[in-house]
Amino acid sequence: MKFSVTVTLKKDVLDPQGKVVEQTLKNMGTNSLIGIRQGKYFEVEINEKDETKAEKQINEMCNKLLVNTIIENFSIKRI
């Protein structure tokens, strides 16, 4: 079973990496750009037939390693 995990910075957390990308695009002439925020993306494949159990395990992985829950949010989706 395959899942995607998307990790984003919480709303009020500064995102210097995203700001640099944003500024670079603006310097390259993209005038319509309002803002960019950068996050992380994982594709996780797991050996588990039950979708609920699999999601629970992935949730655990996120809390244990993949996500810093103090400053980041995450969402899990089956793919």
Added chain:
Amino acid sequence: MKFSVTVTLKKDVLDPQGKVVEQTLKNMGTNSLIGIRQGKYFEVEINEKDETKAEKQINEMCNKLLVNTIIENFSIKRI
């Protein structure tokens, strides 16, 4: 208008960063894990009312800066 851009490594491209995360999770006792591949994620906000035009602009940003199309794939979604 807000879009999400997900960038993933192409199938045959090695992903050492993902491998390290995978090995770490296995060492932490996640036995059911088959594999992890890591990618990038952007949330792009753009000042453009027409969805087709907006998507075209984001596509251009991807090809110009955000994505290395030799080794990476990307997908754009409206959020």
